[in-house]
Amino acid sequence: MSEKIKLALAQGATCSGGDIAVLDLDVELLKLFEVVDLTFAPLATDIKFKDVEAMQDGEITICLYHGAVRNSENEHVAKLLRKKSKIMVAYGACAAFGGIPGLANVTTKNKILDTVYNETATTVNPEHTRPQTKYVDPDGHELELPELFEDVKALDDVVDVDYIIGACPPTREMNVQLLQVILDFVNGKAPLPPKGIILASERTLCDECPRKKPEKVIIDEIKSVDYTKLDPEKCFLEQGIMCFGPATRAGCDSKCIKVNMPCRGCMGPTAAVLDHGGSMLSAFTSILKVSGTETEIPEEEIEKLMEKIRDPLGTLYRFTLPKSLLKRVVKE
Amino acid sequence: MRDTFKPKIVVFCCNWCAYAGGDLAGISRYQIKPYFRVIRTMCSARVDPEWIMEAFRLGADGVMVAGCHPGDCHYIGGNYRTRRRVAMLRSLLKQFGLHSERLGLAWISAGEAEKFAKTMNSFIDRITELGPSPYRRKKANNETTGAKKETVDV
Numbered sequence: 001m002s003e004k005i006k007l008a009l010a011q012g013a014t015c016s017g018g019d020i021a022v023l024d025l026d027v028e029l030l031k032l033f034e035v036v037d038l039t040f041a042p043l044a045t046d047i048k049f050k051d052v053e054a055m056q057d058g059e060i061t062i063c064l065y066h067g068a069v070r071n072s073e074n075e076h077v078a079k080l081l082r083k084k085s086k087i088m089v090a091y092g093a094c095a096a097f098g099g100i101p102g103l104a105n106v107t108t109k110n111k112i113l114d115t116v117y118n119e120t121a122t123t124v125n126p127e128h129t130r131p132q133t134k135y136v137d138p139d140g141h142e143l144e145l146p147e148l149f150e151d152v153k154a155l156d157d158v159v160d161v162d163y164i165i166g167a168c169p170p171t172r173e174m175n176v177q178l179l180q181v182i183l184d185f186v187n188g189k190a191p192l193p194p195k196g197i198i199l200a201s202e203r204t205l206c207d208e209c210p211r212k213k214p215e216k217v218i219i220d221e222i223k224s225v226d227y228t229k230l231d232p233e234k235c236f237l238e239q240g241i242m243c244f245g246p247a248t249r250a251g252c253d254s255k256c257i258k259v260n261m262p263c264r265g266c267m268g269p270t271a272a273v274l275d276h277g278g279s280m281l282s283a284f285t286s287i288l289k290v291s292g293t294e295t296e297i298p299e300e301e302i303e304k305l306m307e308k309i310r311d312p313l314g315t316l317y318r319f320t321l322p323k324s325l326l327k328r329v330v331k332e
Numbered sequence: 333m334r335d336t337f338k339p340k341i342v343v344f345c346c347n348w349c350a351y352a353g354g355d356l357a358g359i360s361r362y363q364i365k366p367y368f369r370v371i372r373t374m375c376s377a378r379v380d381p382e383w384i385m386e387a388f389r390l391g392a393d394g395v396m397v398a399g400c401h402p403g404d405c406h407y408i409g410g411n412y413r414t415r416r417r418v419a420m421l422r423s424l425l426k427q428f429g430l431h432s433e434r435l436g437l438a439w440i441s442a443g444e445a446e447k448f449a450k451t452m453n454s455f456i457d458r459i460t461e462l463g464p465s466p467y468r469r470k471k472a473n474n475e476t477t478g479a480k481k482e483t484v485d486v
Contacts, residue, residue, distance in 0.1 A: 278381040285416040295403035313427035330429040330466035
C-alpha cells in the first residue's frame with residue numbers, strides 16, 4: 001500500500017457520541033491508523049476551517065459526519081466537507097434521520113430561544129438578551145456566531161450523501177465492518193458498496209430478536225419501562241412495553257434487547273417504509289387488548305384506549321422527526 | 333375566504349361497503365359538493381397511516397377513511413384496526429398541529445347512499461370552515477428556512 005488515506009470526523013448538532021463510537025474500536029484503532037491519517041477531527045486534532053479550505057477538492061477520502069444540521073455552522077461544515085471529501089457518510093442517527101436534536105421540530109426557533117434565554121427557573125435576563133449573529137465589541141473586534149435555523153435537518157437534506165449509517169451511536173461491530181470496507185477499498189480488494197444505507201439489515205429488528213417469539217402478541221396494559229420489572233426472556237410488547245422492534249431496521253445486533261431494554265428505533269425505518277412513526281403506530285395499535293367484543297365498543301372508548309399512550313409524537317419519532325413525512329409541527 | 337376556498341379532500345373508501353355506498357349515492361343522484369377525491373382500497377384497514385400523512389404532506393385539507401360498519405367487515409376484523417389506527421393518528425396529528433377533525437372516519441354500508449352524501453357534505457363543510465391545511469399553506473409559502481440542499485460534483 002502506498003499512501004495513507006485521509007479520514008475526517010465532522011461534527012454537526014451532536015453529543016460527540018459519533019467520535020466516541022470511533023474511539024470504541026479500541027485495538028482495531030491500530031489497524032485503522034495503519035491505513036488512515038486523521039485530518040479534520042475537531043475533538044482530536046488541532047485544525048481550523050481555513051486548513052480544510054486550503055485542501056484540494058476530494059482530498060479527504062472519507063468523512064464521517066455525525067450530528068444533525070440545525071445552524072449555519074453545521075451547514076458550512078457539511079458543505080465544506082462534502083466538497084473536500086470523496087465519500088461522505090451520514091454517521092449515526094442524527095446525521096441520518098435528524099435524531100434527538102430533530103425533536104426541536106416540534107417547536108419554533110423563537111420558542112427555543114425564549115425558553116433558553118428567559119423562561120427557565122435559573123435564568124436571569126432582565127434585558128432579554130438574545131444571541132446575535134454579529135457583534136462588535138467596544139474595541140472594534142467583530143465577533144460572529146452561527147445562526148440557528150427554524151428547522152432541524154438530516155445531513156442528506158443539505159448535501160449529497162454517499163452512505164447512511166443509522167444507530168445511536170453506531171455499534172462497535174458496525175465500525176469494525178466499516179473499517180473492513182475501507183481496508184478492502186484501500187487495498188483494492190473490493191469496490192465500494194453502492195450508495196445508500198449500509199451496514200444494516202433489510203429486515204426489522206423482530207426478525208433477529210433473541211427473545212422467545214410468541215404465537216400472537218397482545219398488550220394487556222401499557223406500562224412504562226422505569227416502573228416495571230422486565231422479564232429478560234419475554235417479548236417486550238407482550239409485557240406492555242413499547243418496543244420499536246416491529247418497525248425498526250435490524251443490524252444493531254440487538255444491543256438494547258440483550259441488556260433488557262426495549263428498542264427505541266435509533267436504526268430508523270426499513271427501506272419499505274416511508275415513515276417510521278406511522279409504521280410503528282400501525283403495528284402498536286393493532287395489538288392493544290380491549291375488553292369484551294370489539295363490535296360493541298363505542299368509538300369514544302377506543303379513543304380513550306389510545307390516549308393511554310403518552311406523547312405519541314415524541315415516542316414514535318424519537319429519532320426520525322426531520323425524516324418523517326410531515327417533518328415538523330405546524331400551527332393551525 | 334370561505335366563499336372562495338375550495339378544499340382538497342382525499343377519501344379512502346373500502347371496496348365492499350363505503351365505495352359501493354358512494355356508487356349508489358351517485359346513481360341515486362344525491363348532490364355532493366365536488367371537493368373530494370375517492371381512492372378505493374380493498375379494506376379500510378389497507379389504508380396505511382403513512383398514506384394519510386402523505387396526503388396531508390401533499391397539501392390535502394382533510395382526509396376521510398370510510399369502511400364497513402363495525403362487525404360487518406368483509407375481512408371480519410379489518411375495520412377494528414382502522415378505527416384504532418385512526419384514533420391514535422388523530423392524537424398524533426393533533427400534536428403535529430392539525431385540527432383533529434381534519435381526519436374523518438365513517439362507517440357506511442353499501443346501501444347507505446344517503447348517509448354517504450350526508451357524511452361527505454358535512455365533512456366538506458367542516459373542512460371549508462377550518463380553512464386550508466397549515467401544511468398546504470407551508471408548501472405554498474415555501475417558507476422552509478435554513479439549509480438548502482446543494483448538489484456538489486465530486
